[in-house]
Amino acid sequence: MFAFIVRRIIQAIIVMLVIGLVGFIIQHQIGDPVRDLVGERVTPAEREVIRDQLGLNDPFYIQYVRFVKNAVKGDLGLSFFYKKPALEVILAKAPATIELVLVTALILIVVSIPSGIYAAIYPKSWFSRIIMAVSTIGVAMPVFLTAIVLIYFFGVELNWLPSYGRGETVNLWGWESGFFTLDGLKHLILPSVSLSSIMLPLFIRLVRAEMMEVLETEYIKFAWAKGLHRQRVWYIHAFKNTLLPVITVFGVQLGILVAFTILTETVFQWQGMGFMFLEAVERSDTTLLVAYLIVVGVIFVVVNTIVDIIYGFVNPMVRIAGTK
Amino acid sequence: MKSWNRFKNSYLLYSFKRDPVAIISFCVLAVLGVISILAPVIAPYNTYDTATIDIMDAETPPTWMEDGDERFILGTDIQGRDLLSTMIFGLRVSLLIGVGAVLFQSFVGILVGIISGFFGGKLDSFLMRLADIQFSLPYLIVAIFTMAIFKVAFGIGRYEDLAEPLLIIIIGLSQWPHYARTVRASVLGEKNKEYVEAARVIGISRQLIMFRHILPNTMTPVLVISTIQVANAIMSEAALSFLGLGMPITRPSLGSLIRAGFEYIFSGSWWITFFPGVLLVILILVILLLGDWLRDVLNPKLYKG
Numbered sequence: 273m274f275a276f277i278v279r280r281i282i283q284a285i286i287v288m289l290v291i292g293l294v295g296f297i298i299q300h301q302i303g304d305p306v307r308d309l310v311g312e313r314v315t316p317a318e319r320e321v322i323r324d325q326l327g328l329n330d331p332f333y334i335q336y337v338r339f340v341k342n343a344v345k346g347d348l349g350l351s352f353f354y355k356k357p358a359l360e361v362i363l364a365k366a367p368a369t370i371e372l373v374l375v376t377a378l379i380l381i382v383v384s385i386p387s388g389i390y391a392a393i394y395p396k397s398w399f400s401r402i403i404m405a406v407s408t409i410g411v412a413m414p415v416f417l418t419a420i421v422l423i424y425f426f427g428v429e430l431n432w433l434p435s436y437g438r439g440e441t442v443n444l445w446g447w448e449s450g451f452f453t454l455d456g457l458k459h460l461i462l463p464s465v466s467l468s469s470i471m472l473p474l475f476i477r478l479v480r481a482e483m484m485e486v487l488e489t490e491y492i493k494f495a496w497a498k499g500l501h502r503q504r505v506w507y508i509h510a511f512k513n514t515l516l517p518v519i520t521v522f523g524v525q526l527g528i529l530v531a532f533t534i535l536t537e538t539v540f541q542w543q544g545m546g547f548m549f550l551e552a553v554e555r556s557d558t559t560l561l562v563a564y565l566i567v568v569g570v571i572f573v574v575v576n577t578i579v580d581i582i583y584g585f586v587n588p589m590v591r592i593a594g595t596k
Numbered sequence: 597m598k599s600w601n602r603f604k605n606s607y608l609l610y611s612f613k614r615d616p617v618a619i620i621s622f623c624v625l626a627v628l629g630v631i632s633i634l635a636p637v638i639a640p641y642n643t644y645d646t647a648t649i650d651i652m653d654a655e656t657p658p659t660w661m662e663d664g665d666e667r668f669i670l671g672t673d674i675q676g677r678d679l680l681s682t683m684i685f686g687l688r689v690s691l692l693i694g695v696g697a698v699l700f701q702s703f704v705g706i707l708v709g710i711i712s713g714f715f716g717g718k719l720d721s722f723l724m725r726l727a728d729i730q731f732s733l734p735y736l737i738v739a740i741f742t743m744a745i746f747k748v749a750f751g752i753g754r755y756e757d758l759a760e761p762l763l764i765i766i767i768g769l770s771q772w773p774h775y776a777r778t779v780r781a782s783v784l785g786e787k788n789k790e791y792v793e794a795a796r797v798i799g800i801s802r803q804l805i806m807f808r809h810i811l812p813n814t815m816t817p818v819l820v821i822s823t824i825q826v827a828n829a830i831m832s833e834a835a836l837s838f839l840g841l842g843m844p845i846t847r848p849s850l851g852s853l854i855r856a857g858f859e860y861i862f863s864g865s866w867w868i869t870f871f872p873g874v875l876l877v878i879l880i881l882v883i884l885l886l887g888d889w890l891r892d893v894l895n896p897k898l899y900k901g
Binding site for chain 2: 411413428531576
């Protein structure tokens with residue numbers, strides 16, 4: 273087990289180094305740190321001096337090593353637009369995104385598991401058919417369209433819910449939270465519902481498929497034969513074994529969810545990391561772009577590694593398969 | 597004629613005729629395809645021709661509404677272009693990018709898959725590791741990043757000219773492992789069969805065995821993936837365009853039309869977003885339904901959920 277964990281962590285570090293290399297090349301090729309520092313009105317000779325001082329004329333690999341060293345220390349360079357360390361800018365925006373993802377994850381769990389189980393237990397009932405039909409259409413519906421439809425009905429027509437921004441936030445030890453005010457919670461509803469709409473069909477189908485598979489197995493038949501109560505067979509015996517694949521997929525999808533926040537945040541003007549990323553694109557703020565790439569890379573790699581290790585604990589087959 | 601007869605008696609056609617969902621999806625998709633191919637002929641206006649556009653017509657609602665103009669059946673967009681024509685051309689762009697991206701990724705993926713499966717060994721494990729890495733990264737975020745970087749690198753003007761080929765290549769590249777894995781798995785299954793051995797014994801070259809003998813037998817799963825992948829590619833393109841990282845508004849795809857319309861939804865001009873949105877959902881839905889059906893028919897074992 274220990275060897276497995278070490279192997280997974282080394283793999284994660286390699287992936288991070290590659291992501292770092294990509295980020296570094298981008299910065300190296302597109303960004304101009306001298307311009308970021310002094311602007312356009314400095315003579316070429318002075319620029320050259322600054323370039324030398326900053327070590328921009330060093331060989332490529334030395335600069336890369338320096339880049340990695342700085343990155344490990346948390347220094348991802350200065351944002352051209354904000355004139356602040358890029359990491360600081362991103363961390364200031366992170367709470368908004370994290371809260372959005374948390375609420376989305378909650379909606380996913382609360383909705384997908386019961387409806388998936390229901391659709392598996394009663395595959396022929398009209399309600400299951402509706403669930404499956406809606407989830408088919410849901411797959412075909414791009415998230416920004418769902419968001420726009422929600423905004424149009426609940427924001428513009430009915431005027432029930434606010435459709436942009438985060439509303440009132442409370443500062444808790446430097447964490448701008450929208451969880452503790454009614455206004456902040458109201459602002460969370462539409463973005464999180466539309467963000468969860470991408471993953472819901474997938475999860476409902478997954479839970480349903482896994483549950484149906486488990487219900488066919490021998491041990492469930494045995495449980496029926498023993499005369500156990502229906503509730504017990506379904507919710508205690510069968511459900512437990514559907515959870516494992518669901519948890520794995522959930523972990524992997526959490527990383528993907530971060531990607532989709534870019535879309536939802538754009539629609540809802542949600543002041544999170546994704547929104548900041550697109551602003552950085554518009555402003556050609558290369559340092560911030562690269563910093564975002566690395567932060568998202570870290571999130572993704574860490575989540576994936578943890579999920580893999582947990583999975584390794586639960587399912588020994590994975591550990592052994594890797595050693596060959 | 598012979599192959600037509602074979603098709604007529606095939607299980608594929610038999611099950612197609614029994615599945616109303618498949619028939620409807622196919623018809624809708626065929627109509628949309630024909631419309632997009634014949635766009636310059638069918639569309640009431642040529643929206644790429646700036647001479648026909650009058651900014652005074654901007655935001656005209658659909659004909660049946662108050663203030664509607666009978667020249668514009670579905671109204672106009674913010675630049676005064678006929679919305680129906682813009683949508684037809686947008687459909688064309690979306691389909692072109694979707695199909696182009698899938699052709700590109702299937703070419704790369706099939707090539708990698710067949711080489712990997714046929715030769716095996718170190719090359720195989722290297723290529724498959726590569727596919728694993730690519731697979732573990734969410735494709736949409738890869739595409740968003742790459743497009744963003746190109747946008748910053750090229751500047752907006754040149755980026756807009758290059759958007760179409762770039763979208764095809766990037767969406768294509770982010771999805772090739774699907775094909776590589778499937779094809780490799782089929783090749784591994786096929787390569788030890790007797791007909792391959794027979795071909796070897798006769799002394800046919802390796803390339804010929806690979807591409808003429810094994811490749812056709814791996815095409816069934818490729819066909820199934822391709823339909824789903826076209827839908828995926830169209831969706832990715834729409835998402836990228838919606839973020840402003842895809843097609844420019846002068847040559848809009850459905851995604852960029854929705855983006856343009858979204859800014860005006862609060863002022864009540866819902867049709868600019870609504871009609872392209874509906875068209876996009878119908879397009880994707882139809883392709884997905886057709887893909888589901890194809891998967892069930894061609895590969896009952898794969899079916900899950």
